[in-house]
Amino acid sequence: MIHKVDIAIIGAGPAGMSLAQSLVSGDEKTRPPSVAVIDEQKDGGGQVYRAALRQAPDLASVLGQEYQSARPWLQEASQNPDIQFYFRTSAWNIEPREDGVELALVSAGRNWRLRAKRLVLASGAMERPTPFSGWQTPGVMTMGAAQTLMKDAGLVPDQPLVLLGSGPLLYLFAKQLLQSGVSIQAVLHTGPRGLRAAAWAAFWAALPGNFSPLGKGLLWRMQLALARVPQVFNVAEVVAQPDPQDTAGGLGALRYRVGGHWHTLQTGLVLVHDGVVPNTHLAAACGCSLTWDQQQACWRPELDETGRSSQSQIWALGDGARIMGSEAARWQGVAMAPALLESLGYQPSAANLARCQEAQRRLAPLQRLRRFLDAQFPPAGAFSEISDDTQVCRCEAISAGEIRRIAGLGCSGVNQARSFTRVGMGPCMGRQCGASVAKVLAGAQGKPQSALGYFTVRLPLKPVTVGDLCALEADAPASG
């Protein structure tokens, strides 16, 4: 039997959790009978509050006050008996139907189907890919992956490391590493030391209502300086070099260029970060129109002011809709609830409407803050000028030179590039390389990146085993 609910939400981060809570907060007349939240993590919290519900107190204090204070709220939401939770569950197929959507899900080897009248994508962000020569070398990893290991498994690097890139999360993670006793050899910033000229106006506009987050950012920068970590600014080009003595080919050195001068830093571990972009894989898979966001240089789902996509039964919010940060994701959940309820014929309660108004008010300064962050931390040139020897697709080992070669043969878009070279056909399914392939093709053909489109998404959306596929269960697993 196919399990049926009124509203299914993919993603139990701040956006998905706050939406679910708001939806079930009214009385029986004003709320839908069934709301399900699906997430592949072990419990609620998303990327930002990953493992917050089961975190050891000493690590929770390293992860910060905001992380710790989310715990009671997450606990309350997770124990709400009116929400069906399906954790350790991946959505690997979404089929839009006339009267809703049908999801194919896999939970610990159990393969099952769920039908919902409305689907909400709260699937969050992923790190912006950072291709550079040698980035496939063991010892180069993304900063987000390292932070995930810290939050989820309490693991921190046992060797000195280099941080490379830009963005507020780089400063936050530097602070978390220092507090964990990790030695940071250097921070190589792809941006300038101070505010960019283009960011000043946005900074003054963001200041009212944002003293706390801006002050926190300043504090993280001061902590880095006080720890006397060497910092280099305006890094324009990077090359990772394997250690010739290491038979496993691990990282030996990082070469980087500032202005006209190249420098070499001996290191065995580099953590790279260049901001985050919406994870649009699910939206693209279910045929929602995407739009190019010039300010954040990425694709995002095209949504109306309530969060409804071009597929009327599918909605999206949080960082998966547009990068706005965790606090905004939480308020967006509150703001979306009344319109979503109305779309199903329910009259939202007065309390829900009042909270929606409050959420709109809270979102206004956060939008100004985001405009400042976008202006101060644009995608770095160090990862945009992709050299011929850079592997743009690490799954299939396809270089930028190969993409330029097929561009010269008349390859007209990313999907044709896939047929020509197998680019985007590996385990990441193009999530990591799609933007880089489009950038290289666009550069070679003198077109804007937005003109090259994005990979058509193929099923399954997540790696599933043949065993999982064969084990199609009749009923949903128990929620919770």
Ligand SMILES: Cc1cc2nc3c(=O)[nH]c(=O)nc-3n(C[C@H](O)[C@H](O)[C@H](O)COP(=O)(O)OP(=O)(O)OC[C@H]3O[C@@H](n4cnc5c(N)ncnc54)[C@H](O)[C@@H]3O)c2cc1C
């Ligand atoms: C690696 C990384 C680390 C970050 N760390 C921080 C941080 O420390 N502090 C901070 O302020 N911000 C951090 N951010 C930014 C932060 O993620 C967001 O601002 C915030 O979490 C957005 O909330 P959200 O609810 O929109 O999405 P998220 O919190 O990202 O939640 C999305 C959820 O969707 C689930 N999901 C996605 N696809 C599927 C699928 N197919 N099937 C099932 N479940 C799925 C994910 O498992 C995830 O739990 C980080 C971002 C990334 C990418």
